[in-house]
Amino acid sequence: MTVNMAAKPLAIVTGATAGIGKACVNKLAEQGFAILLVARNAQKLESCVAKLVQKGFTDCYFLSLDMYQPDSVNEIKTWVKQSRFDLTVLVNNAGGAEKSAPLQGLSDDDWYRTFEINVFNVVRMCRELLPLMGPSGRIINISSVTANEPGHFNPHYSAAKAAQNNFTKHFAQVGAAYGVTVNSVSPGVIETEGWQQHMQKSAGGANADAALQQGRDKASGNIPLKRLGLPDEVASVVAFLASEGAAYMTGCDLTVDGGKRRQL
């Protein structure tokens, strides 16, 4: 990474207080970036920043924002412009689906909401923040293997992530004119707080530990490496894409799924 000696490089991570986003924050802080954490729950944000500061990562800040809201990007822009940092890395990680169901169980609103966070939010963040990034900037969008291999459930989510991938490929060409690389990372099944909550909810209040173990056993049966991934294992790949070593990679989608995706 070419560091402007005048200012410390800044990494923004959305969805930063749990799961993959939190792991990305830790890795990028270890790489020497100042960090802006974005999520909704202010208490969790405060607690994450306090822990980072305790570890010696003093340039960590937060904004409590809902990335479903189109205006959130403007608050982030204002913060960056008023900061003393160089925006260098943007990790668009906030995403997912509020409802998990097969096609007939999903309303138009479920589809709109899922496209709002996984597509429109990512489009806005890329479009609005790219002009604030210096050369050797890095944009990393968190996608999903379901973008390429939709299953029986959650067609709104897999279609939204597929649209996100298409946009990432497009935006790599736009970013190139600024010297900024644009890539995505597609996790398979990762044991995050979000995944655990989903498993417990699906079990309908049955024993939480048993529900989690059942979920792990069921998911890992389809994974060649026979286990779920860890948030850190996704964050390492994000950290690589943010590093000098990935300077010539743009428009790529890197899969982190224990071998689950069979497509060449």
Ligand SMILES: NC(=O)c1ccc[n+]([C@@H]2O[C@H](COP(=O)([O-])OP(=O)(O)OC[C@H]3O[C@@H](n4cnc5c(N)ncnc54)[C@H](OP(=O)(O)O)[C@@H]3O)[C@@H](O)[C@H]2O)c1
């Ligand atoms: N876990 C998996 O197996 C898996 C697989 C493939 C892809 N992914 C993708 O990886 C990303 C992260 O998933 P995860 O499993 O790590 O999630 P997670 O454990 O549920 O954590 C979600 C994080 O995002 C924040 N967040 C949620 N909604 C938000 C919103 N509207 N605005 C701002 N922040 C928001 C949450 O904090 P607040 O609630 O306080 O906002 C939290 O910090 C998503 O894009 C997901 O689609 C995950």
